[in-house]
Amino acid sequence: MPVDKEWVKKVIGTPKLAELDTLKIEGLDIEMPKAAARGRQVHRDWQRRILPDITPDSAIADAPERTPFRILYALTSGQVTKRTIDEVFDGELAQLEGLFRRESRGKRKMTLAFHVLAVKGADKSERGAKGFTERTFLLLCRDKDGRVDRDLVRSVVEQFRREPSGLDLAQQAVLNELSTDWKADEEPQFDDSAHQDRHIPFDLEAAALFQRDLRSLVQAGLGPADFFRNLNTLLVFHLGLYQPRVAALLNPQMKLLFREMAEPSPSNLEDIKTFIGRAKDKHPFCGALACRAPDAGMLRRVSKQSPSMVTYNELGRELTIFHFNVLMLARLRQLGQAYLAEQWGLAARWKAGKLNEDERLQLEAATRGPSEFILRMGEDPSFQTFLHRALEALSVRFVKEQLGDDESNYQKIYEAQSGMHALRRLYEAYNRESVANSTRSRAYRQGLQVTSSLLTHNQDGLVQTRRGLGKYLELGVGLLPLILLLTVGAGGEKIPVNQFWERLAQYGLTFDPQERGRLLERLRSMGVYERYSDAGEAAYVRNLMLSRSA
Template sequence: MPIDLTWLAAMRSMSDLATRQTLVVDDVEIELPVSNGRGNTRFRDWQRRVLPDIVPDSVNADAPERTPFRLLFALTTGIEAGASMEEAVSGELSPLENLFRAETLTKKITLAFHVLAVKAASKGESESKGFTERTLLLLCRNDDGSLDVDLIRDLVEQMRRPPADLDLAQRIVLERIQPGWSPLAEPTFHLPETAKAAEVPFDLEASRLFREDLRTLIQAALPPADFFQQLNLLLILHLGLYQPRVASVLNPQMDFLYKQMDAPDPRNLQDLEETLRIQAQHHPFAGRLYCRAPDPELRTISLRTPARVSFEELDTSLAVFHFHLLILVQLRRLAEVYLVNQWGDVDAWRQGELTSEVLAKLQAATRGPRQLIERMEREPQFESFLRKALTALCVRFAQTQVAETSRERAFDEISKSASPLHALRRLYEMYNIQSSRNAAGSRAYRQGIQVTSSLLQQGQYGLVQARQRVGAFFELGAGVLPLVLLLSIGAGREKVPVDNLWTRLERYGLRFDSEERERLLAHLRSMGVYERYSDAGEAAYVRNLMTPRVA
């Protein structure tokens, strides 16, 4: 339904809409979004894209090594180390610095090979704009939203091993940091109260797959150095593909919400429910990205190569996902204030003091497009409220976020949009271009494909390669293969049919056509981990490199 032009005119004629803090819409007082929200107003920021069940972190391109660092920093008791990491690797041990501190885009960070190293890190290293423990905890949640505490504890304990289990260089550095330390001493595992509250992941399959893989890696009982390396590769794999995976779930659902706002129809909800049923049976990200096998020969690649096309398509998908997150943040806040107004809990909601029961009820009722459409169908007054509130947000956005030279064009876009939701989406797109004329500098790019590419482009240990004049494309690095084999076969198992490998890779979103499959199998054969006992291929197996072979 088009925007109510009478209501739009009323909003434009309101002299203080750009500066006021609240607005009453259909007897519901909404808090209006602000620019550069900080502290208590951060939840009202126009550019906020943090949703605890979808993307808990406001991510910028960063190093995967930050995530285990943040995990150990946040989930262990606080102590003051006897010496800092900088002091520990100074003097005669300065040649070891590059082993224990990594260069990132902005500064050096301490590698979290042990909990003591994290506690000895410089002040400020715990701050990160990358994926943090919040996303890791979300990936470690069960289907009911409860945290798999045992899994998290086991992961932390892997980083609390006695110095005697570590290599010589690590032992020397830890002895300088905290002489005589043992796992009986602090820092020990500590789960904050805030992490104990249930949070149902929006993408259940992402958390299921990560928990399976993390548990397999822990059960493999690798030496500390090998475990730390493989953990970082695991984080590259899962965090690098996390936003693409969630985008494949959210984007189609949001399309139905746009349809409903454009032309209300009960069939929209029916079609959405069918889509959700299909997504539950077969994840939309499974086998979505065409990928090349390890390529030591540097084969020719063009803009039409499937692995390159998949990267471009993912770029578009993540840009759309960026706008959907921004809009869903605003939609949830509007739906929440509408409901707590009905329940008489507005003050508690604004102060963050809702009881756990009411909070869980509120989250379930505003989770996504399905819940919003259901309420619009059931309560016409909610639909009326939502349309008016979104229109008010559009006017305020045009007045406060759009450059003055483009403001009239923004109002023209609003008035001719299919619905207030379409208008808000268009305004966010205008702002994205306005904030940076260079596409590579826009928010949608930086928080979308740049994050994915920066995490996955790790040479032979990544999933993305790049060539001049062609750009980035998906290619499975040879250094990732031992981990992929372990996760496909399982800890303690020697070999499985090769179909298990293809199934696992598809769950990660990777697809190999027949030619690339043959190339990958040839590479595995050269590694001595592929066995084929029949010409037809019925008896073909892949072996586990991380399990000792029985003589």
């Protein structure tokens, strides 16, 4: 729908628009976004991308090893230790500090969460270290009703409440200094009252896949050191692929919403329903990433045309689009909820943040994603008018507050296909103009750079680097034992190799015939691949924990 130029000119002429807290649009007082909002107004920040069902943590969180610390800190009772961990490492155990502490890029010390007592003995400031928090972990532990699988979370916490006598000597020495007499019933325990709020994951399959893998890891009965290492590897793997997975689900839907905003048509609603239906049968991220098998000793050639490198570069483009789509969805949800809260008589309590859970979930469900907006605009012409005008007003506000009161910027609004297109274009212009180097831009840092950082873990990662060429996707050999455990199952012995490929595809990975052959040869050398027929119908991969020579 073309931009209403007369309305835009009226908004441009509004006195002190850049300073207003609210603007009346179609009879509703709408809160205006602000530059670098802080404190209780942080939800009004132009660049805020925190959506509890999609991206509940900072968009630049790239330290999954912090997640166990945050889980134990936030989800256990509040007992404290006799001594702090700083005091322990200031004494006779100073030489052990390097085993249990790390430094962040900002030189902030971080305690590794090898046991709940280590977390409780850490300085309170450590919980604020940049990284994934318990919020993303809990989102991936939620079901279709938005409830956390508390039994699963409790089972993870219990892995970090083991008797100190069952740990290695270095860990025992540290824990004995923190608490001289371990009594399981009196030490920090899982707090069942924490995080009772409900949030329905936008990507339910990502949550289901994570829960299945986490449950397999807990049921494997690994020792403390092995469990801690494999949990961190699992978090790196799932959190690294999380943004690309959600992007594959959200980006096509947002494309259809943009099309609806430019040219309303019943076909847009039908197309998005078709996409969602197909996504339930097969996730659009399934087998989306062309990946290489691990090198077998000799360094193989990689070219810029290699599928694994082409896929990596395409991933960067999709994540940049995802960055702007999340920004736009955050704005749309605020506008949609403001409109519906007024229609449903909830406006005062919605603004005060005092809705009960059922009311909040009802509002969130009605503004969940592009399909809900397309459906409501078709059913309610007043909502369609409000949304278009509100987005046009936000575009003017963005120019005045972020880009500068310049006619060329207003021209971008006039020329746009809709107010939504205009605001998206202005976001992109701000992103480009704020930095000269695209690799330092916000969209790049919050997209491919974070994903690459998560997945670049040498042999435990999915992203490898070749000097002079760049980065590409390759399954690290260190990931194979964990992937075998997760695909076969903790109590399983072996599965047909076809099921192995299907599971890798669920993670988003696909291998061409040559790469499949190389991967199977690597598994054969590990003693976990068996083939009883040249026809291939009797080929299996085994759980490495139960492996025997093939």
